[in-house]
Amino acid sequence: MTTTLPQTGTVSPASRLRDFAARTPDAIALREKSRGIWREFTWAQFWDQAETFAHALLAHDIGRGDRVAIHSDNRPEWLFTDLGSLAAGAACMGLYPTNPTAEVEYLLNNSGSRLLIVEDEEQADKALAVPTSDLPMLERIIYLEHRGVDAYDDPRLMSWDAFMEAGQAHRTAHPEAVAVRMAEAKPEDLAYLVYTSGTTGPPKGSMITLANLDFATREIAGDEGIVQPGPGPDDLIVSYLPLCHIYEKLFSVVFNTGAGVPIHFGESLDTLVTDMRDVQPTIVQGVPRIWERIHAAIQVRLASASRLKRINAAIWMTSARYVGNTLVRREGRHTLLSRGLTQIGNLFLFRSLKDRVGLRRVRYGVSAAAPIAPEILQFFMSIGVPLYEAYGMTENCGVATTNRPGRVKLGTVGEPYSGCELRLDPETGEILTRHPAVFAGYWNMAEATARTIDSEGWLHTGDVGEWVDGTHVKIIDRIKDIIITSGGKNVSPSEIENTLKTSPFIKEAIIIGDRRKFLTALIGIDFEVASEWAQRHKIPHTTYRDLSEKPEVVKLVQKAVDAANEKFARVEQIKSFRLLTKELDHEEGELTATQKVKRSVIEKKFSDMIESMYR
Known part of the structure; x- marks a missing residue:
């Protein structure tokens, strides 16, 4: 049952989800693969789960601004937790599946999380290895998978099923409670604590507000955003990068609730290529390491093919190099010859290469979060995968620059978004950005915040850049590197x-x-x-x-x-x-x-x- 909620309060991913459930209740919002079978969730089912989770938080006296942590691989329950926390006015904090016990202790303590969702025994063990007295704020540990954990004797433990049953009981007794909490939302409310990777010291918690997310949604998921034409219900995305990182949130949460793009959760990272082949996504987000590995896999496949296939590949990869050089020279625009070679190359080689790695239907691919070699970008462009480099960071919700169709300058991270002010420090060349998605600061770290956001609201990114042709930005490196x-x-x-x-x-x-x-x-x-x-x-x-x-x-x-x-x-x-x-x-x-x-x-x-x- 989905309640009718008042249309007041600040716009958030949770309110956008609720609106999709009202407008298109039977359309597909999520798919999850388990034991080789894809299970579908409609928008109505998605909102039903998120709202029930929100009620469960209220039943456990989780208040506005309280932190809810989740330690899991990507799966629908992550989004139920994420969106449900926002609906209840709480803030969501994610942990990487690879975080060891010491980091789990630090993140839970630093964030002051009151409730933790863990995927399985492995993640439960990490939290339980920390003495209860060392995690004084943590009141509940909710586990998704029962195997091994059911036998544990810790009063904080509770199964996901029991937690959601408590939410359903609260929903029956107080059907409008979540609606009231959503109506109370303010733009400055904390939505996420996203911790930095900690390359030079302990991770810092970046405070992302509802206002930050609203601007990022309109700027990135709109018609003039990172994907052109803008994303929509006919697109498909596979969620596989860590959801505790702002990059994956932009695709799995913002593109989903902001543009209605169905999100797909594969069985595991080990089955990513198989899952990609199943889905054949139209939008693919990746970090350089992923694109490098796909590139390497294609090279290995070509090198290990039969002699006849290697001859065919040599012919068409020569054509691909011509196509790639043409696209680079013309900023991503085809000539009649390059377009023709791409179409013919698809018949003889390119289509099969792309199909094997799940890239056959891609209309937009993006590499971000770290620098990528231009040669990798050119390779994918040459076989018909439109891959663009973009730039952003947690502290500005990923809103900074992107290359756009027909305006690609290889070796740059593109042009600033229309709503993003960007300038280079005249003395150091440091990239500075300013817009409504610049974060509220670092959690309980006033000095670090003051060093990062100056008195005029400019975010100091720590990256050195230079202008290319006065329109595009090239990243030189991190100042510290x-x-x-x-x-x-x-x-x-x-x-x-x-x-x-x-x-x-x-x-x-x-x-x-x-x-x-x-x-x-x-x-x-x-x-x-x-x-x-x-x-x-x-x-x-x-x-x-x-x-x-x-x-x-x-x-x-x-x-x-x-x-x-x-x-x-x-x-x-x-x-x-x-x-x-x-x-x-x-x-x-x-x-x-x-x-x-x-x-x-x-x-x-x-x-x-x-x-x-x-x-």
Whole structure:
């Protein structure tokens, strides 16, 4: 049963969801794949679950502004929690599935979360490993999957089913309670606490308000937003990036509740390619690592094909390079010849390549959250996948710049949105943005907030940029990451690292050289791709370390380093490198939860290896 709610209060994703449920109750809002079968949720069912969750919060005396945490992979219950919390006036705080116990303790304590949703036994164990006295604010732990957890004896534990039954009972007794809470919403109300990745210190909680989200929805999901023509019910999105990150929220929450795009939840990250093939989404959001891995998978498939197929691929990939060069030169606009080659190439090669990785129907792909090599973007453009680079950050709700159809300048992050003021600091070149989606500040960190938002409301992003043709912005690097050699030369490590990672054999690259005479690199191979190559060349190997130490693999990486060096000035060239003998790991502190390299940790942990390159 869906109650009729008063149309007052601040516009929020929850109120937008309620409105879709009223306008198109039987249309599909969500799909979830379980044991190979896709289950559908209509807008009415989606709102019913979110509203019941909101009532359950009220039944547990969760008040306006209280924090509700969720520790889970992407699944419908995440959105029920997210939207239900907003409907009840609470703020939602997400944890990454990979967060270890120490980080879980920090995030729950720092946020002051009163209630935690956990997916399964693994995530429950992390919270339960922290002494109850060390989490004084945490009152309830709600678990989604019963296996293993039902046997635990902790008074805070409660199953999802029991929690929702409490919500249904409260809804029956107080049918208008959620409507009243929504009507009380104010633009300045806290909606989300989104924690930064913590590359240089403890994560900071970015306070995102309802007003921030309303502006971001209109700016990004509208007809003049990031997707053109604007997104709508005929589009399809697969939700797979962490929902605790603002990037995925923009697609799984904002595009869903703001434009009616159905969201799909696959079975797991391990089945992502299979799930993508099932759905064939029209809009695909990805970080550089994802696009690099898809690129590598395509290269491996072509290299391991039969001789006849390799000949066919060679012919059409030559055509693809012409198409890619044409699109780059013409800012994303086809000529009659390039369009014709793309259409014919689809028949002989491109369509099958795209179909295998779930990109056949893509009308808009975006890479954001970190820099990407232009070569990767050009590759996808050349086979008919319209991939654009955009720029934003948690602190401005992802609203900054984007490349647009017919106005693509490769190597830039595009033009500012129409509602976004953007300028470069005249002294440092730092990118500054100002608009209504700039966050309210860092949770309980007034000094850090004052350093980030100045007295005129400008957000200091920490990124150095430059204008290209007066319209597009090019990111140079993070201010803190720029290398100054002993000779006084400023070097952007990310550009070199991304060029190295265009090789399908390289997964990680960390440039070293601050206050040193020359640049070196620590390189991590892509074990899956390198292993497949080694098998084809009859090179026996066992572990990651074993493969990394093979002379043939070192020579293979040397070729990639030599190719990268040709694209840079002498001072930016890598003079020596070492292959890492282990994969970098979040739980060991080498990567953030968003898989960004913690440079200071790497330089300390692998100091002996680094120093060996300068002896």
